[in-house]
Amino acid sequence: MAVSSKKRSVASGESAARLTLGEVARWANGKLDGGDPDTEISEVVVDSRRLLAAGALFVALEGPRFDGHAYVRQALESGAGAALVHHGRREEFGEGSLIRVADTRAALQAIAAAWRAKFDIPVVAITGSNGKTIVKDMLASMLARGHTVHASPGSYNSQVGVPLTLLGIRPVHDVALVEVGISQRGEMARQVAMVRPTHGILTNIGSAHAAGLGDARGIAEEKMRLFEGLEPGRLVVLREVFEEFSDLFHVKPHLVDAAIEGEIAVDQAFGGAFEARDNAGEEGLSEPGDGEVSETPEEAEGRAFTGDGEDGLSVARQVQALASGWRFELALAGRGSREVRLRVPGAHNVQNASVAAAMAGILGASMNEVVGGLERFELSEMRLQMHTTSGGVTLINDAYNADPASARAALEVLRNFSAGQRSVAILGDMLDLGARAEEAHRELGRTVARHKIDALYLLGELAKYIGEGAVEAGMDPARIHQAGGLEALNRVLEERLVAGDVVLFKASRTIGLDRAARHLLESVAPTRLSIDLGTIRDNYHALSRHLGDEVGVMAVVKSFGYGNDATRVSQLLARQGVRALAVAYPDEAIPLRRRGIRLPILVTNVQAAEADKIVKYDLTALIYALPVARALQMQARRAGREVDVHLEIDSGMRRVGLRPEDAVAFGKKVAGMSGLRIGGVMTHLAAADDPDEDAFTHRQLDAFDGVLEGLRAAGVPTGVVHAANTAAAWRHWRARYSMVRVGLGLYGLHPSEAVGDEARGVRPALRFTTRILHLQQVEPGDTVGYGRTWRCEGQARRLATIAVGYNDGFPRFLSNGGEVMVGGRRCPVVGNVCMDVAMIDVTDAGQVRVGDEVLLFGEATPGGPSIAVEEWAERGHTISYELLCRISPRVRRIFLTE
Secondary structure: OOOOOOOOOEOOOOOOOOOEHHHHHHHOOOEEEOOOOOOEOOOEEOOOOOOOOOOOEEEOOEEOOEEHHHHHHHHHHOOOOEEEEOOOOHHHHOOOEEEEOOOHHHHHHHHHHHHHOOEOOOEEEEEOOOOHHHHHHHHHHHHOOOOOEEEOOOOOOOOOHHHHHHOOOOOOOOEEEEEOOOOOOOHHHHHHHHHOOOEEEEOOOOOOOHHHHOOHHHHHHHHHHHHOOOOOOOEEEEHHHHHHOHHHOOOOOEEEOOOOOOOOOOOOOOOOOOOOOOOOOOOOOOOOOOOEOOOOOOOOOEEEOOOOOOOOOEEEEEEEEEOOEEEEEEEEOOOEEEEEEEOOOOOHHHHHHHHHHHHHHHOOOOHHHHHHHHHOOOHHHHOEEEEEOOOOOEEEEEOOOOOHHHHHHHHHHHHHHOOOOOEEEEEEOOOOOHHHHHHHHHHHHHHHHHOOOOEEEEEOOOHHHHHHHHHHOOOOHHHEEEEOOHHHHHHHHHHHOOOOOEEEEEOOHHHOHHHHHHHHOOOOOOOEEEEEHHHHHHHHHHHHHHHOOOOEEEEEOHHHHHHOOHHHHHHHHHHHOOOEEEEOOHHHHHHHHHOOOOOOEEEOOOOHHHHHHHHHOOOEEEEOOHHHHHHHHHHHHHHOOOEEEEEEEOOOOOOOOEOHHHHHHHHHHHHOOOOEEEEEEEEOOOOOOOHHHHHHHHHHHHHHHHHHHHHHHOOOOOOEEEOOOHHHHHHOHHHOOOEEEEOHHHHOOOOOHHHHHHOOOOOOOEEEEEEEEEEEEEOOOOEEOHHHOEEOOOOOEEEEEEOOOOOOOOOHHHOOOOEEEEOOEEEEEEOOOOOOOEEEEOOOOOOOOOOOEEEEEEEOOOOOOEEOHHHHHHHOOOOHHHHHHOOOOOOEEEEEEO
C-alpha cells in the first residue's frame, strides 16, 4: 500500500468520519449524561491546563499521583464540551456533558481503536529502544512534500500518547506516522489493538525500559508483537537486529545496514548502540567552523538492503562529516542517486536518514521528495525560536519550513504561550504538497479557527485558502488580512502589533516570512541568552525518573526564573507534570496567574501588608509568624474563601522559620484559624550539596522529622511535606518526602561537583553568546584597556572586541584570564572588562571575522566543547545562581522549543 493523494482516507463504506458524543459513548461502552449525541467533538485532551477548543472532550485520567476528575469542572468551564469520567457526582463537575465509563484509560484506548478503524490510509508504526522520534520526523518531512501527513506530536508514544495521536487523524490525511513505546510486558498488545499498523519501522533494540521488559530478547519479543499482522515487504529493520533476533520475525523485513568505518566512527558499528539522545550530536565527531572537517575528510559507506527485491533499497555512501552535519550520496532503487546535505549533528542521524528513506521508498515517495525532505530537516532551525522585541511583542519564529503537521504543532505552541494575551498567526504557503495543497491549507485555516487565534495574517497564493478555511470554521473575516507582499506585511504589522501580542511566523522558507520576523527584530542586541525549553523538559523528566512516581516536583522560578523569564519556563513545566511552582515574592506570581497558569504557587516571603495579593491571586503562603497568619485570615474572610498556607520549620538554616520547639504550638493555632488551611510543611537544608556536611544535613532532617511527628500527634495536618532542594533531590533519598523543590537543577546546573556526579541524564539548558564587533592587531609592548592591565609580550597578537560587558552580566572578575570560545577554541580575556564591551585574544582561533559568534558559556555545539557557568563562579568565588541573576535585561532572551 503506497501513499496516494487520490485514494479516500475514510474506510470503504463509511460516511465522512465525524467524532460525536454518541459515537464516543458507544465505543467506550459508556453512558451519556447530558448533551446531544450528535454533537461533534473537535479534539480529545487529557490536560485541563491547555487552552481547550470549543467542543473538546476532556478525559479524566487517574494515576498514582493525580486524579483528573479533580479538574473536570475546570475543563468544562474553560471551554471543553464534554468530559469522560469513571467516578464522581454530577454536582462536583458543574454544567456540561459527561460520558460515564468503567475506566477512562481503557475507554480512551477503545475510542482511539474505533476511530482508527474508520481510516484505510497507510499507518506506519515506529518503535525501538531509541531513535523513534527523529526517524518519524524525517519520514514526515519526506512524505509531507507530496501528501498530507499526520504524525505523533513530539514523543507521544505511551499508553495515553498513542490514542491521542490516533484521535488526531482526519479525512484530509493521506498517511499517519505513529510512535509506539512500551515499558512493561503486556502493553504492546493494547497498542497493537489501537494502531493496527499497515507498515512498520524497528529502529533498534537497546536497554531502554529493561527493568520492565527483562533482557534485550525480552524487549525484542515485546516490540515485535507490533508487526505480527503486517504484509511482507512493509517492515524496515536494521540488519544487525534481524540477525540477532531473526526467529522472532513473523514477516520478512527490509533490512537496513548503515555501518560507517574510519576515524569519524563513534562505535565500531555506527548505529548499533544508539547511546546518544535523539536529536543530539555524538561527542567529538566534528570541529566547529565553516565547511568540512578537514581538506581530505574521511569517507565511508552506509548501505540499506532489502530482503524482498529492490523496492526499498536505499544506500548512503561517500559520507563526509561537515561542521554543520553530513554530506552523502543517497541512492534509492529505481530512482537513481542524489547528493544530500543533512544539517543534523550526530553520525547516527545518517543511519536514521537511511532508515526513513527506505520506508519513504516503500510508500512511493519520489527521489525529489526524499532528498527535499532530508535537506529541509534542520534540527536547529526546526526548533521554534521565541524572542521579545523592545516593544514588548513576543515573536515565535518558525518560518524556516512548513508542512501541515509542523504548522499544526506551531499553532499549538502559539495557543499555549499566548494564554491571556492576544494571539496572532502570520502564515504563508506550505509548498510541495501536490494535489493536496488546497485542502491542506483549508484544513490549516480550520485549525486556526478552532484554536481561537485572535488575528490571522496571510502571505502567498496558497495562503488564501487558509483564510477561507478559517472563515468556514467560524472565524470573523474582519480578523483576517491577506498581505500583497513582504513590504506590505511589514507595514501592517508595524501599525497593528502592540505590546503583549504573541506572534507566530510559519511558512515554507522561500515565502520569505523569516525576513518579516527579522524586520521586527532588527533592534535585537547581539548579546543573547538562549534558553532551551526542550532540554529543561528532558531534565525535569530525568529528575522525575530518579525520584520515582511517589515524589512530586515543585519548580522554583523565583527571581523571574533566575533571570530567564519565569512565565515561559513555568508554562512548559506545567504541561510536563510539575505539581507546583515557587516564587520569592507575590509580585513574581502575579504574571504567572495572568498568563493562565493554574498550578499551586508557593510564595516563600510573605509580609502581612501583601496578604491581599495572596488571596486575590489564589497563592499559597509560606508562614512562620502569627501577624502574617492573622493578616491572611482577615483577607480570606473578606473574600469568603480559604487560603492555603505552608509552615516553615527552621531545622538549622537559621535564616527564617519556626524553631522546632515552637512549631507544634504555632501549627495548632493556625489549624484553628478559620479561612486558613495548612497545605504543607517544609524546611530548608543548608548544605545538602556538600558531602563533608552530610552529618549536619541528617541532623536537620532528624529535627524536621521530630516536628512532623509532633504536629501529627497533635492533630495538625501536615499536607505536602518538602525539604529537598536540587542538591538533596539528587543526593539524599531521605529528604524527598512527598515533594522536592528544584530551581536551577532544571536548567542542568549544579551547586557542586557531588551533585553533578549524581545528576545523570541532565544537560545544560542555557547558552550565553555575543558577537565580535572589531578586530585589530597589537604589537609587543602595546597595552589594552582601562588601567593598562594587560601588555602584549613576545610577538604581535590579534585581538577582538566583543559586544558584552559587565552591564550585560559578563563579570569584571573575568578580566585578564577568563575565557570565552570562538569557533570551538578557547580565547582568553585580555585587559579589564568594560561596561559594554570586552577584549579577547583570538590569535590562535583560526580565521575569525567581525560578526562571528562568541560563546560566553554553554555548549558550542550539541555535545561538543563547552564553557560551564560554574567555571565563572569558581573564578569569581561565587555561585552560578548569582551570576545568572545578574544577566542584564538588555540581553535578549531567546527560547528554543521543539
